Amino acid sequence: MRFVDEFRDAGTARALAARIAANCEPGRRYAFMEVCGGHTHTIYKHGLEDYLPETVSLVHGPGCPVCVIPMGRVDDAIAIASRPGVIMTSFGDMMRVPGSQGSFLDAKADGADIRMVYSPLDALKIARANPDRQVVFMAIGFETTAPSTAMTVLRAQAEGIQNFSVFCNHVTIIPAIRAILDSPDLRLDGFIGPGHVSTVIGCRPYEFIARHYAKPLVCAGFEPLDILQSVHMLLQQLVDGRCEVENQYARVVPWDGNPLALTAIDQVMTLRPHFEWRGLGFISQSALRVRDSYAAFDAERVFDVPGVRVADPKACQCGEVLKGVLKPWECKVFGTACTPETPIGTCMVSSEGACAAYYNFGRFTRQRISEATAV
Amino acid sequence: MTIGQTRDAEQQVLLRIERVRRRGPRLIESHITLPHGAGGKASRALVEHVFLDAFGNRVLAELGDAAAVTVDGARLAITTDSFVVSPLFFPGGDIGELAVNGTVNDLAVSGARPLYLSVGLILEEGFPIADVRRIAASMASAAAQAGVQIVTGDTKVVQRGKADGCYINTTGVGWLDRPHRMVASAVRPGDVVLVSGPIGDHGITILLARGELDIDADLASDTAPLHAATAALLDAAPGVRVMRDATRGGVATVLNEIAEAAQVAVVVDEAAVPVRPAVTGACELLGIDPLYVACEGRFVAIVDPTDVEAGLAALRAAPFGEGATVIGEVRADPPALVLARTAFGGTRIVDTLVGDPLPRIC
Numbered sequence: 104m105r106f107v108d109e110f111r112d113a114g115t116a117r118a119l120a121a122r123i124a125a126n127c128e129p130g131r132r133y134a135f136m137e138v139c140g141g142h143t144h145t146i147y148k149h150g151l152e153d154y155l156p157e158t159v160s161l162v163h164g165p166g167c168p169v170c171v172i173p174m175g176r177v178d179d180a181i182a183i184a185s186r187p188g189v190i191m192t193s194f195g196d197m198m199r200v201p202g203s204q205g206s207f208l209d210a211k212a213d214g215a216d217i218r219m220v221y222s223p224l225d226a227l228k229i230a231r232a233n234p235d236r237q238v239v240f241m242a243i244g245f246e247t248t249a250p251s252t253a254m255t256v257l258r259a260q261a262e263g264i265q266n267f268s269v270f271c272n273h274v275t276i277i278p279a280i281r282a283i284l285d286s287p288d289l290r291l292d293g294f295i296g297p298g299h300v301s302t303v304i305g306c307r308p309y310e311f312i313a314r315h316y317a318k319p320l321v322c323a324g325f326e327p328l329d330i331l332q333s334v335h336m337l338l339q340q341l342v343d344g345r346c347e348v349e350n351q352y353a354r355v356v357p358w359d360g361n362p363l364a365l366t367a368i369d370q371v372m373t374l375r376p377h378f379e380w381r382g383l384g385f386i387s388q389s390a391l392r393v394r395d396s397y398a399a400f401d402a403e404r405v406f407d408v409p410g411v412r413v414a415d416p417k418a419c420q421c422g423e424v425l426k427g428v429l430k431p432w433e434c435k436v437f438g439t440a441c442t443p444e445t446p447i448g449t450c451m452v453s454s455e456g457a458c459a460a461y462y463n464f465g466r467f468t469r470q471r472i473s474e475a476t477a478v
Numbered sequence: 479m480t481i482g483q484t485r486d487a488e489q490q491v492l493l494r495i496e497r498v499r500r501r502g503p504r505l506i507e508s509h510i511t512l513p514h515g516a517g518g519k520a521s522r523a524l525v526e527h528v529f530l531d532a533f534g535n536r537v538l539a540e541l542g543d544a545a546a547v548t549v550d551g552a553r554l555a556i557t558t559d560s561f562v563v564s565p566l567f568f569p570g571g572d573i574g575e576l577a578v579n580g581t582v583n584d585l586a587v588s589g590a591r592p593l594y595l596s597v598g599l600i601l602e603e604g605f606p607i608a609d610v611r612r613i614a615a616s617m618a619s620a621a622a623q624a625g626v627q628i629v630t631g632d633t634k635v636v637q638r639g640k641a642d643g644c645y646i647n648t649t650g651v652g653w654l655d656r657p658h659r660m661v662a663s664a665v666r667p668g669d670v671v672l673v674s675g676p677i678g679d680h681g682i683t684i685l686l687a688r689g690e691l692d693i694d695a696d697l698a699s700d701t702a703p704l705h706a707a708t709a710a711l712l713d714a715a716p717g718v719r720v721m722r723d724a725t726r727g728g729v730a731t732v733l734n735e736i737a738e739a740a741q742v743a744v745v746v747d748e749a750a751v752p753v754r755p756a757v758t759g760a761c762e763l764l765g766i767d768p769l770y771v772a773c774e775g776r777f778v779a780i781v782d783p784t785d786v787e788a789g790l791a792a793l794r795a796a797p798f799g800e801g802a803t804v805i806g807e808v809r810a811d812p813p814a815l816v817l818a819r820t821a822f823g824g825t826r827i828v829d830t831l832v833g834d835p836l837p838r839i840c
Contacts, residue, residue: 107762113823132481148767150824157481199832212509221691327822432488438495444503444519444832454765464826475809476745476817476825 110326111149119331120154126338133159134290135337136427138280139297140167140455141325147464149327159334162427163457165279165383166297168244169196170425170449170456172272173381174413177202180241180270183406184215190233191217192226193241196453201446203413223255223269230259230267239402242269247299249273249391250364253371256393256400270402271393274378276300277308278389284316288428293337295330296322298352303368305360309348317346324352371397381449382415382422421448424457431458438462500814502526517726518831540661543722544588546654553654555590557581560647564838566609568687570679570698573646574613576774576840578620578628579701580725581650586705587721587777589660589712590652592624597631598647603638613644624703626650658712662739664719669808670786671744672779674707674793675700675801676752677729678771682760684839693763695756702775707799714792717782724776725840727831729805730769732778733816734830741813746806746828749821769818770831772839780808 127133137143143163146152152161165171177200184191184207191207198207198219211217216236220226223240230238242252252269259267276297283289296309301322309320319340323333333351340347350356371394378390393401402408415421418436423429431437431450441447443459450458503523513520530538537545544557561577578595585592597617601610621628679700686693704723712718722732729751733744746769753761753768761768775798781789786804793799816828 107758111822113821116823147826148820149822150818150820150826151822153824208511208513209507209509212507212511225690327824430488432491437491439498442498443829444523445506463829475743475811476819 107326110324110328112328115328116154116331119328119335123154123159123331123335123338124156126335126342127156127158131158133292133338133341134162135159135293135295135334136162136164136283136291137295137323137330138164138166138276139295139299140170140453140457141299142295142297142323142330143167143457143460144455145325145327145330147460150464151327151330154331155334159338161295161334162291163424163431163460164294164427165283165380165425166245166276166300167425167450167453167455167457168248168274169200169453170421171274171279171380171383172197172200172243172449173379174201174203174415175379175411176272177206178204178411178413179408181205181207181210181215182409183239183270183402184210184217185213186237186406188236189216190229190236190238191215191241192220192229192238193217194221194243195219196455197241197243199446199452200449201452223252224258227255227259227264227267230264231262234266236266237405238267239406240267240269241272243272245274245276245297245300246303246368249368249372250303250361253367256371256397257367259400260397265399268400268402268405269393271372271391273372273391274380275374275389275391276304278386279380279383280309280312282383282386283426284312284318286426286428289426291318291427292341293318294320295333295337296320296348298322298324298329298356301352301356301360303361303364306348306350306356306358307360313346313348319346319349321349321351322356324355370394379412380425382419382425384422416447419448421450421458424448424450431461434458513832516831517731520832542588542661543584544590544650544652546588555585555588555652555654556649557584557588558647558649559584560645561840562642562645562838563684563840564642565684565687566613566643568699569683571701571774572613572616573644574615574617575620576699576701577646577648578617578624578626579703579774580840581648582624582626583704583723583775583777585650585652586703586708587723588652588654589656589658589708589721590654591709592626592650592652592705594629594651595621595626596649597628599631599633600641600645600647601633601635602641602643603635605643609644613646620703624705656712658716658718660718660720662720662722662736665736665740665742665780665808666719667742667808667810668783669719669780670783670804671733671746671806671808672781672786672790672793672802673724673729673752673805674704674777674779674799675775676754676757677724677773677776678753678757678761678768680774681728681771681839682757685764686760691764693760695760697754697756700773700775702798704775704777704798707793707796708777710792710796710799711779711789715781715785715789717785718789719780719782721777721779724773724778726772728768728770728772729778730767730816730828731830733828736780737816738814740808743809743812744806744816745809746816746818748818750803750805752801752803752805769828774840
């Protein structure tokens with residue numbers, strides 16, 4: 104298939120793998136964090152680690168939108184969804200995310216009207232079709248999805264739709280990366296930068312990572328060859344003694360981002376003073392809320408939201424996994440008490456979650472799989 | 479830790495997980511949720527912890543596509559299936575044709591010659607009679623094509639809003655007229671995995687037919703009767719260990735069931751799996767793996783390696799088997815696991831899903 108197959112070519116991958124191996128200093132171990140859950144998914148789905156030397160490890164970062172939603176926000180959303188007359192709409196990924204009393208799927212089975220949508224505009228369509236109901240969109244995600252939420256609010260306002268609101272859980276990527284860089288127990292050699300987020304914010308916001316924290320970052324695309332090439336670019340920087348922000352995904356990511364999208368976000372949303380991240384705790388200036396001028400579209404103001412804070416389950420070590428301190432299999436409950444069927448932590452829910460990706464695709468040591476599949 | 483120590487520690491954790499997995503899925507929910515009907519792990523938990531507990535007997539415990547029973551020396555296959563597809567009419571077929579073919583295929587892949595069907599209809603008050611006629615006509619023509627007779631039926635009507643138009647249940651009886659007995663546990667290392675044609679057409683067609691995605695593609699459901707293709711394969715290849723139609727949960731789910739029953743590893747060559755470009759495209763856009771997308775006219779067969787050539791030739795000459803091809807092989811280790819060699823040249827696990835990414839496709 105055009106624009107897909109050429110980014111998955113095994114021959115090119117082998118050539119890149121040889122260059123990666125050649126750039127590794129003997130005896131040195133390397134750890135690169137892929138910030139974005141989409142990268143985690145690609146890495147496991149295509150078996151990309153098979154191309155990396157054992158001394159190069161990829162550490163999964165916090166950029167999985169579903170994984171960072173704290174239990175309290177799920178409970179709040181279910182409280183809204185359970186009110187008479189409300190239709191809650193959500194991306195499919197959210198459906199299984201556990202709150203303290205169960206997930207959207209459980210609430211749906213209990214009678215709440217919760218519908219899966221593929222875009223916030225679909226939620227608006229439902230609002231138009233059901234003028235006597237209140238339609239709420241569960242907005243999640245980083246700067247990647249925030250513009251479409253903002254555009255939907257603007258559209259709703261332009262059309263004078265009065266039964267639509269957004270339960271805003273949008274978060275921003277830079278504070279999360281900073282939290283990881285400030286975490287004392289992590290040793291990283293560089294970052295594979297989040298390509299989709301960067302289509303909106305560009306590459307410039309990452310410059311402090313190279314300048315102040317002396318870590319290289321390569322903004323990467325989502326096909327397996329994109330990621331392999333990014334690993335090569337990071338290693339090349341280390342070999343050359345450089346420390347820069349580079350853009351591997353230039354076919355999509357402009358250095359300065361997408362001004363229209365940024366303007367839309369800024370018009371509709373503003374930074375919250377602080378926001379709780381699942382497993383990471385409260386991070387200041389790390390999330391967005393709907394601006395006062397659009398209060399009529401803010402579910403937190405349209406409804407009485409309990410706003411209860413629920414502590415993460417004790418056994419769950421999602422925070423350590425999200426920060427890359429623990430590999431998924433190092434979590435105490437991984438694969439035994441916490442599985443995709445009965446997730447305790449959010450990382451086990453989304454296909455972009457490090458634990459779910461590892462459990463579903465990678466749950467054997469590379470050595471054993473390569474022995475088992477040898478031609 | 480050194481790399482070697484890390485690898486050992488990881489291996490210990492993974493072995494512990496395998497022990498937990500062997501206990502099978504747990505049923506912890508207090509209510510039925512959509513995944514319980516999706517054919518994945520949640521469905522399995524419900525069947526094992528409610529229905530096997532309640533009805534448990536030797537025949538049921540086989541959990542095949544059809545049950546094999548013996549009446550006065552005659553070996554019969556019985557199977558039943560309910561159809562709740564939405565929309566009722568879609569490119570390439572409708573709920574009626576699906577209801578006949580689905581049950582015919584469960585008999586066919588069990589090695590039976592399909593003979594008789596029953597039909598139970600649950601209709602919603604207000605449903606157009608013209609649509610009932612249309613569905614009945616398509617059931618009649620599907621039955622004629624499959625060489626089965628619809629010999630008994632039942633109709634119930636529920637109040638408006640208590641059902642979604644029309645649901646259909648069909649039960650089928652077939653004759654196991656071959657001496658050949660097929661069970662998944664007979665699969666052994668060295669066997670070869672065949673699929674009868676391109677996968678995922680039905681699931682993606684239904685998804686697009688709902689019109690929620692604003693994606694258009696030149697695609698039609700693959701719904702078809704498979705009795706002629708399965709018979710041709712069995713005639714040509716006595717070493718067929720087992721056949722399964724790849725409906726809910728797709729080829730991946732079928733292969734996982736087989737890997738588990740036989741305690742073998744199934745290794746799939748992703749590049750060899752036939753998928754139409756339109757299906758690949760839709761799957762890429764939606765983040766779905768075609769291996770999990772339902773088919774309604776495709777089956778998987780595990781065949782003794784010496785029979786592969788003859789089996790493939792016979793399948794390709796049979797109706798609805800033209801696209802048959804080899805997609806992988808069976809290995810001894812690791813047991814109960816499906817692995818893929820990715821087209822990219824890496825490897826990964828292909829696990830059973832908890833639920834189905836696309837509800838109400840059949």
